[in-house]
Amino acid sequence: MGLVHREDTAVFDAVVTLLDQFKREEAIITRETDISEDLRLDSLAVMDLMMELEDKFDVSIPLNLVAEIRTVGDLAEAVRRH
Amino acid sequence: MGLFDRFDGLAKLHAMATTGGEDPFAVRMDRVLSPTEAVINGRQTILIGTHNYLGLTFDPACIEASQKAVAAFGTGTTGSRIANGSYAGHRGLEKTLAAFFGRKHCMVFSTGYQANLGILSTVAGPQDHLLIDADSHASIYDACKLGSATVVRFRHNDPADLDRRLQKLSGEPGNRVIVAEGLYSMLGDTAPLREFVEVKKKHGAYIVLDEAHSVGTMGENGRGLAEAEGLEADVDFVVGTFSKSFGAVGGFCVSDMEGFEVLRIASRPYMFTASLPPSIMASVTEAVHQVQARPELRRQLWQNVDRLYGGLQKAGFILGPEKAPVVAITLRDQETAIRFWNGLLANGVYCALVLPPATPNGLSLCRLSLCAAHTAAQIKRVVEVATGVANEIGAFDAVPAKRAAAG
Incomplete structure (x- = not known):
C-alpha cells in the first residue's frame, strides 16, 4: 500500500504540474477538480495532456479511456494503472 | 439539469464567434454563380474556402x-x-x-x-x-x-x-x-x-x-x-x-x-x-x-497555390509549413481570427474560420482553399483584401490589438 501510495502521489503531482497552466485564478487543483468544467479543457487538450503524461511516465494509455476521465483524480489513476 | 445544459460552454464559444457580426457557421449562399463565386448577403463573393479543388461542380460533362x-x-x-x-x-x-x-x-x-x-x-x-x-x-x-x-x-x-x-x-x-x-x-x-x-x-x-x-x-x-x-x-x-x-x-x-x-x-x-x-x-x-x-486542372490549381501562398507570405501572414491547396492563415487569437474573417466576408471574400477545439494546438485559423478555376485577378483581390483587413484590425501587430469599441 505504501508503494502504491507513493507512486500515486508522484503521478498526481506530475498531473497537477502539467495542469497548472490551465488553472483559472488561484484555485487549487484537487483530485476532484473537473477537467472540462473547472479547467475548461476541451477534448483535444485532454488528449494532448494524456500524451504528455504517456511520455513522462513511459506508459501507453488507450484513447478509449478518455470518455471515462472526468476529474484530475481519474486522469492520475489512468496513468498509474497503465 | 436541462438536456442541453452541458453544451453551455459550447454555446458561449458560439456566441463569441458571432461577435464580429456574422455567424461564421451559418453563412448562406443565395446563389452560386460558378465554382469560385456566390452571392452572399446580396454581395458577389469570391469563394476561397470550399475545397472545390478542381472546380468540377459546374463542369458541363x-x-x-x-x-x-x-x-x-x-x-x-x-x-x-x-x-x-x-x-x-x-x-x-x-x-x-x-x-x-x-x-x-x-x-x-x-x-x-x-x-x-x-x-x-x-x-x-x-x-x-x-x-x-x-x-x-x-x-x-x-x-x-x-x-x-x-x-x-x-x-x-x-x-x-x-x-x-x-x-x-x-x-x-x-x-x-x-x-x-x-x-x-x-x-x-x-x-x-x-x-x-x-x-x-x-x-x-x-x-x-x-x-x-x-x-x-x-x-x-x-x-x-x-x-x-x-x-x-x-x-x-x-x-x-x-x-x-x-x-x-x-x-x-x-x-x-x-x-x-x-x-x-x-x-x-x-x-x-x-x-x-x-x-x-x-x-x-x-x-x-x-x-x-485533364491534368491541366492540377497544373492550374498548383499555379494558384503558388500565387496565393506567395502573395500572403510576402504580405507577412503566418501560413502553414508547406505550399498546398489548403492555405491556412494563423491569427494571433480567436478574437483576431473572428474579426479578420468578418472583414474578409464584408469585402466579398468567403473562407473558413476554424477555431479550437477543431484545430491543432489551439490555433485560430482562417482557412483558404484553392480552386483550379480561380483567376489570377481573383487571387490578387483575395491577397489585397486580406492584407487590408489585417492592417485595419492590427492582425500583424506583435502585441494583442485593443478591442474595437463595438467588439
Missing part, C-alpha cells in the same frame, strides 16, 4: 451525366444497397475508381465521413490496435469510437513517435492498423508517408491513408500522396471523398486486400444507410474521367 442519370433512374435510391438493391451506377462508379487507382476492390459510401467510419470500425477488431495521427479528422476519431479496437494516438506526422508507440505494444496480440491522412486540411501539411511505411513494415502493421484532400490534387495522375511518393503498393487502404476534387458528395475505399469484399456485409455505416443517388454516381464517374483526362 458532369452536369450532363448527372441530369441524364436523374431522368433515367430517378431522384433517389430510397434504401440501402444490401436491403434495397444496388444500381448499375454504384458498381459502375466502383469499377471506375478501382481502375483509376489500379486496385482490385472499391466500395463507395454515402459520405466521406461514413467511408472512414465504415472502414476503420471494421478493419480493426476487439483484439486489434488502431494507431491514429493526433491531428486526424473528426471522422477518424468517431470511427474509433464506433469500432472496438484499442486506440493509440501518435504525435502528428512523427514516425519516430509512431515507432515508439508500436514498440510499446510488442507482445500484445492482434493486428496493428496505422491511420494517417495524405494532406491535412487544417494547415495543409502532408504526411511523411515514406517514413510511416518503413515503420509499418518494421512492425508488420497495415496502413490506411485518408486522401480526402490529396486525391485529384496530388500525384501525376491525381491519385494522391501515395502516387506522388511512389508508394501506392505499400498503402493497404486508401479512403477518400467525392465532396472535394470530385465536386459532389460521398466517399470510397480502394484496396488490393484479399477478402475485402466481405466488408459489404460487415460494415454498418455501409449497410444501414441509404446509398448514393443516381445523379451523384453519374457526376462522380464523369468527374473521375475529367481528373484523368
Whole structure:
C-alpha cells in the first residue's frame, strides 16, 4: 500500500504540474477538480495532456479511456494503472 | 439539469464567434454563380474556402451525366444497397475508381465521413490496435469510437513517435492498423508517408491513408500522396471523398486486400444507410474521367497555390509549413481570427474560420482553399483584401490589438 501510495502521489503531482497552466485564478487543483468544467479543457487538450503524461511516465494509455476521465483524480489513476 | 445544459460552454464559444457580426457557421449562399463565386448577403463573393479543388461542380460533362442519370433512374435510391438493391451506377462508379487507382476492390459510401467510419470500425477488431495521427479528422476519431479496437494516438506526422508507440505494444496480440491522412486540411501539411511505411513494415502493421484532400490534387495522375511518393503498393487502404476534387458528395475505399469484399456485409455505416443517388454516381464517374483526362486542372490549381501562398507570405501572414491547396492563415487569437474573417466576408471574400477545439494546438485559423478555376485577378483581390483587413484590425501587430469599441 505504501508503494502504491507513493507512486500515486508522484503521478498526481506530475498531473497537477502539467495542469497548472490551465488553472483559472488561484484555485487549487484537487483530485476532484473537473477537467472540462473547472479547467475548461476541451477534448483535444485532454488528449494532448494524456500524451504528455504517456511520455513522462513511459506508459501507453488507450484513447478509449478518455470518455471515462472526468476529474484530475481519474486522469492520475489512468496513468498509474497503465 | 436541462438536456442541453452541458453544451453551455459550447454555446458561449458560439456566441463569441458571432461577435464580429456574422455567424461564421451559418453563412448562406443565395446563389452560386460558378465554382469560385456566390452571392452572399446580396454581395458577389469570391469563394476561397470550399475545397472545390478542381472546380468540377459546374463542369458541363458532369452536369450532363448527372441530369441524364436523374431522368433515367430517378431522384433517389430510397434504401440501402444490401436491403434495397444496388444500381448499375454504384458498381459502375466502383469499377471506375478501382481502375483509376489500379486496385482490385472499391466500395463507395454515402459520405466521406461514413467511408472512414465504415472502414476503420471494421478493419480493426476487439483484439486489434488502431494507431491514429493526433491531428486526424473528426471522422477518424468517431470511427474509433464506433469500432472496438484499442486506440493509440501518435504525435502528428512523427514516425519516430509512431515507432515508439508500436514498440510499446510488442507482445500484445492482434493486428496493428496505422491511420494517417495524405494532406491535412487544417494547415495543409502532408504526411511523411515514406517514413510511416518503413515503420509499418518494421512492425508488420497495415496502413490506411485518408486522401480526402490529396486525391485529384496530388500525384501525376491525381491519385494522391501515395502516387506522388511512389508508394501506392505499400498503402493497404486508401479512403477518400467525392465532396472535394470530385465536386459532389460521398466517399470510397480502394484496396488490393484479399477478402475485402466481405466488408459489404460487415460494415454498418455501409449497410444501414441509404446509398448514393443516381445523379451523384453519374457526376462522380464523369468527374473521375475529367481528373484523368485533364491534368491541366492540377497544373492550374498548383499555379494558384503558388500565387496565393506567395502573395500572403510576402504580405507577412503566418501560413502553414508547406505550399498546398489548403492555405491556412494563423491569427494571433480567436478574437483576431473572428474579426479578420468578418472583414474578409464584408469585402466579398468567403473562407473558413476554424477555431479550437477543431484545430491543432489551439490555433485560430482562417482557412483558404484553392480552386483550379480561380483567376489570377481573383487571387490578387483575395491577397489585397486580406492584407487590408489585417492592417485595419492590427492582425500583424506583435502585441494583442485593443478591442474595437463595438467588439
